[in-house]
Amino acid sequence: MKRKRVRKEFILRLYVSGATPHSTLAIVNIKKICDDHLHGRYHLEVIDIYQELESAKRDQVIAVPTLIKRCPQPLRKLIGDMSNTERVLDGLGVRERQMPGIEP
Amino acid sequence: MAKVKDLVDTLNHASFPKVRTGIEGFDEITAGGLPRGRPTLVYGVAGSGKTVFAMEFLVRGILQYDEPGVYMTFEEGVDDLKENFRSMGFDLADLIARKRLVLDHVTLDRAEMRETGEYSLEGLFARIDQATQLIGAKRIVLDSIEALFAGLSNVVILRAELNRLFRWLKKRKLTAVVTGERGRERLTRHGLEEYASDCVVMLDHRVSEQVSTRRVRIVKYRGSAHGHNEYPFLLTPKGVSIITVSGFALEYKAIDKRISSGITGLDGMLGGKGYFRGSTILISGTAGTGKTSFATSFATAACQRGEKCLYFAFEESASQLTRNLRSIGIDLARWTKQGRLQIRAVRPSRHGLETHLLRMDELAAEFKPSVVVVDPVTPFGPIGTFVDIQVMLTRLIDFLRSSGITVLFTALTPSDVPFEESAAGVSSIIDTWIVQGDRQVGDERVRNLHIVKSRGMAHSLRLANFILTDRGVEVLAAATSVPMEKASRVRHVTVRRNRPGQALET
Numbered sequence: 001m002k003r004k005r006v007r008k009e010f011i012l013r014l015y016v017s018g019a020t021p022h023s024t025l026a027i028v029n030i031k032k033i034c035d036d037h038l039h040g041r042y043h044l045e046v047i048d049i050y051q052e053l054e055s056a057k058r059d060q061v062i063a064v065p066t067l068i069k070r071c072p073q074p075l076r077k078l079i080g081d082m083s084n085t086e087r088v089l090d091g092l093g094v095r096e097r098q099m100p101g102i103e104p
Numbered sequence: 105m106a107k108v109k110d111l112v113d114t115l116n117h118a119s120f121p122k123v124r125t126g127i128e129g130f131d132e133i134t135a136g137g138l139p140r141g142r143p144t145l146v147y148g149v150a151g152s153g154k155t156v157f158a159m160e161f162l163v164r165g166i167l168q169y170d171e172p173g174v175y176m177t178f179e180e181g182v183d184d185l186k187e188n189f190r191s192m193g194f195d196l197a198d199l200i201a202r203k204r205l206v207l208d209h210v211t212l213d214r215a216e217m218r219e220t221g222e223y224s225l226e227g228l229f230a231r232i233d234q235a236t237q238l239i240g241a242k243r244i245v246l247d248s249i250e251a252l253f254a255g256l257s258n259v260v261i262l263r264a265e266l267n268r269l270f271r272w273l274k275k276r277k278l279t280a281v282v283t284g285e286r287g288r289e290r291l292t293r294h295g296l297e298e299y300a301s302d303c304v305v306m307l308d309h310r311v312s313e314q315v316s317t318r319r320v321r322i323v324k325y326r327g328s329a330h331g332h333n334e335y336p337f338l339l340t341p342k343g344v345s346i347i348t349v350s351g352f353a354l355e356y357k358a359i360d361k362r363i364s365s366g367i368t369g370l371d372g373m374l375g376g377k378g379y380f381r382g383s384t385i386l387i388s389g390t391a392g393t394g395k396t397s398f399a400t401s402f403a404t405a406a407c408q409r410g411e412k413c414l415y416f417a418f419e420e421s422a423s424q425l426t427r428n429l430r431s432i433g434i435d436l437a438r439w440t441k442q443g444r445l446q447i448r449a450v451r452p453s454r455h456g457l458e459t460h461l462l463r464m465d466e467l468a469a470e471f472k473p474s475v476v477v478v479d480p481v482t483p484f485g486p487i488g489t490f491v492d493i494q495v496m497l498t499r500l501i502d503f504l505r506s507s508g509i510t511v512l513f514t515a516l517t518p519s520d521v522p523f524e525e526s527a528a529g530v531s532s533i534i535d536t537w538i539v540q541g542d543r544q545v546g547d548e549r550v551r552n553l554h555i556v557k558s559r560g561m562a563h564s565l566r567l568a569n570f571i572l573t574d575r576g577v578e579v580l581a582a583a584t585s586v587p588m589e590k591a592s593r594v595r596h597v598t599v600r601r602n603r604p605g606q607a608l609e610t
Contacts, residue, residue, distance in 0.1 A: 017226040026221075049230050056227055060211050063256065064226040077213075079256075080221035091218035 010034070010042035010092065011071040015056055017049050017064045022081045026065035029082035037094050069093075120327045123171070123243070123279045126164025127157065129346025133331040134322060138303055141277035143270055145300035147284040147292045148307030153318060153339055154283040155180065156192075157307065158245040160343040161281050163194045165243045166204045171279075173243035174206045174235045178251035182207045192343055206235040212255025219258055225265040229272065241278065248283040253294045270299040291323070302326045308334070320346055338461070359383075363475075363510060366405030367398065369579025370538075373555060373564035379536055380560065381474075382508045384501050388515040389540030394551055394570070395514040396425070397577050398538070399479045400434050402512050406475040407439040414473040415447045416464065418480060422447040433575045446471050465503055476504055480514040498533050535559045553579070 014030055016023030027046060034042045049056040049064060059068055067078040069092055078091040122136035131137045138144045138161070148154050162173035177185060185207060186196045199205035208231065236244065249266070256262055273280050282300050284292035291297045297304055304323040318337050322330040337346040362377035371378040379385055387398050403413040417425050425447060426436045439445035448467060450460070468476060481497060497513070504511050513534075537556040542549045554567045570579040 015227065017224070017230070020224070020226075022222055022224060029221075049227055053230055053234055057208075057231060061227040062210060062212060062225055062231075062252070063223040063228075065223060066227065067220075075216055077217045078220050079217060080219050080223045083221035084219075087218055087220045091220065 008041070008072040010038050010069065012042060012044045013059070013068045013070065014044060014046045015049050015059070015061045015064055015066045015068070016046060020064075023065050025081040025083065026067070029085075030067060030088070033082065033085060033088050033092075037089060038092075067091075122328070123165075124169060125161045126168045127160050127344045127346065128342075129335065129337065130320075130344070133320075133335055133346060134303075134325060135329050138279055138281070139326075139328070140279055141274065142302045143273055143280040143282050143300040144303040144305060145282050145284055145292070145296055146305045146307060147286055147296070149286045149309055152286075152307040152309040153337070153344060154307055155185075155247055156339055157305075157344050158247050158281045158283055159185070159189055159194065162205065162243055162245055163189075163196075163199070164343075165279075166199055171242035172204045172239040173245070174208070174232065174239070174241045175245045175247070176208050176210060176232060176235070176249075177247050178210050178212070178249060179247065180209075182209045192341060203239045206239055206241070208235055210251075212251060214255050214257075217255065219256070223258075223261060225252075225262075225269065229269065236276065236278065244273065244278045244280045246280065246282045248285065250284050250292065250294050250296065266296075266299050303328075307337075359508065363409070364405045365398070366401030366403070367570075367577045367579060369568065369570065370398075370553075370577075373566075373568060373579070374536070374558055375562040377561075379510060381510055382505055383510060383535035383559070384505065384533060385510070385512040385536045385538070386515060386534040387512065387538045387540065388517050389553075390517050390542070393540035393542055394572055394577065395516070395540060396420075396479055397429070397432055397434070397572055398540075399477045399512055399514050400425075400429050400436065401577050403445060403475065403477050404434055404436070404439065406473075407442070407444040411444070411474040412471060413439070413445050413475040413477065414468055414471050415445060415477045416479065417447055417449040418451070418478070421449045425449070431574070432572045432577070446473070461500060464500055468504060468507070468509065474509060476509055476511045478511070478513045480516050501533055536563075 012030070012034070014026060016026060030044065034044060047055060049061060059066075061068075061077075063079040065079065065081060067082065067088075069076040069078070072093070076091050076093070078088060080087075082088050121140040122134070122138060123140045124131050124137040146154055146157055159175065162175055165171040165173050175185070180188075189196055196205060196207060200207060210228065210231070232244070235241065249269075252262060252266075253259070270280075280300070282296060284294070284296040286306075287293040287295070291304065291306070301324070303325045306321045306323050308319040308321070310317050310319075318339065319334040320337050321334045322332070335346050337344055339345075359380060359382040361381040362379065363381050364371050364378040365374065385402075387395050389395055399415075403415055406413045415425075420428070422440070426440075429436055436445060436447065440447060446467075450463075464476075464478075478500075501511055517539075534557075536558040538553055539556050540551065540553045542551045544550075550569050551571065552567050552569045555563045555565065568579050570577055572578075
């Protein structure tokens with residue numbers, strides 16, 4: 001297997017609503033997950049829906065917190081406080097990289 | 105006890121303010137509209153007209169009651185809605201531009217979503233909040249918020265959030281219409297009735313023999329009187345039109361005035377004075393017994409009084425009708441020229457029942473006749489079930505009667521079916537019912553008639569012969585009128601002797 005490994009850049013946008021417990025927890029959780037798994041190759045933007053409602057509307061953000069992964073494709077919306085790490089990694093598409101049989 | 109409690113409930117809440125929807129017929133069956141500042145659940149099967157109902161509630165609110173509104177759509181897109189409602193004459197784009205309406209499309213794609221923990225629906229709240237603030241909304245539609253259940257899987261959170269949403273709507277004093285899909289075990293698929301429990305409206309849509317019938321029912325209305333029936337409704341080019349056959353609107357003033365049937369001998373049998381003005385008359389009989397002659401006699405009599413008559417001819421063209429009737433001395437052309445008679449000849453199969461009904465309504469509203477003739481109603485058979493026709497007739501009669509118009513229908517009876525059977529349902533909406541027939545005497549066919557019923561007046565129960573002369577219909581054995589009290593005694597004798605095949609109920 002001579003496939004060239006492309007280290008894709010993750011462009012993430014986290015919508016929160018003020019300093020609610022869910023939002024605070026989500027910020028903490030996603031930062032840790034990103035640092036652990038996507039170190040150096042992610043860009044995370046945190047947006048308060050009340051500050052940028054138009055942007056939240058465009059992204060069809062109903063539930064808060066919502067993490068939008070625009071890059072790499074496909075588009076994913078991760079909703080919730082990001083406390084289920086497995087689900088977050090699955091949603092980001094990071095899990096498969098660590099599976100045996102695929103490049104280390 | 106329950107009744108006393110209901111009554112107390114009603115009295116306590118009697119001051120609940122209501123909001124007129126502006127939807128035709130709906131404000132009557134709810135005695136004033138929807139509960140102000142509260143959510144109402146409108147549910148039904150797909151295609152039952154929920155979206156039309158909801159949108160009309162909003163648009164009429166804006167146009168007629170100066171109440172701006174927000175439409176949150178979870179299904180149809182904004183452009184689709186604009187397009188669909190343009191045909192109904194609702195210019196949504198204009199209302200949006202004038203800041204009277206907000207149309208907002210919320211989409212949820214489950215395929216791209218992953219749930220990673222606890223969340224709230226704050227995004228939705230913020231959005232609704234912004235929209236309502238923007239235009240100072242008094243009304244809101246959520247169509248259908250059940251889509252959330254398809255997009256989000258955490259039902260516990262969803263239920264808690266919906267609860268919060270409805271409380272929030274109430275706090276904001278928004279009059280809301282929430283739509284829901286009809287469910288199997290509960291009213292709606294996801295039990296929305298738990299949240300919007302003040303007022304629940306069901307819309308139904310059935311299709312039988314390719315004819316659709318829509319019905320609406322007020323399932324629940326806390327603290328308010330309301331009609332309990334299923335009311336048929338139409339989706340007309342102008343929106344929802346509910347047919348309040350037996351609703352609050354059923355308060356016609358019975359008119360005591362009498363009008364001539366146009367046939368002297370028949371007037372004699374009808375207590376000497378003819379039909380009641382504003383009543384409904386049915387003339388039925390087998391083929392060729394002279395129904396149209398009776399109908400046109402009646403129409404002519406109206407014209408002679410200087411009144412206007414609208415004549416729906418479903419079997420003949422206006423010119424055919426005019427020519428044929430000339431042979432018995434009835435001059436329709438004279439009255440059409442003078443503008444007192446309008447003959448509308450339509451093939452029944454060309455439109456659905458709904459369309460016919462609407463056109464008849466419209467024409468009657470335009471021409472303002474005092475008398476309407478439908479000759480005959482029976483060819484509607486192939487395009488609608490009996491119940492549908494009955495509904496249609498009831499609707500038409502209701503409309504005409506409320507305007508004080510006298511209606512005369514003719515109906516063709518198949519010779520092998522006793523008419524009492526085929527018209528059992530219609531009978532209840534008919535005031536005066538005349539049956540024509542013929543029998544063979546020697547080598548001659550003799551036409552005859554008898555009055556099956558004529559509400560509220562003394563009438564003859566004899567079988568009378570009649571002939572068609574070149575001066576119109578002439579009733580020969582113009583029987584003397586028999587007082588109502590004697591009716592039951594005379595009836596049997598008459599029926600048995602003359603018409604063994606058509607025994608009446610005893």
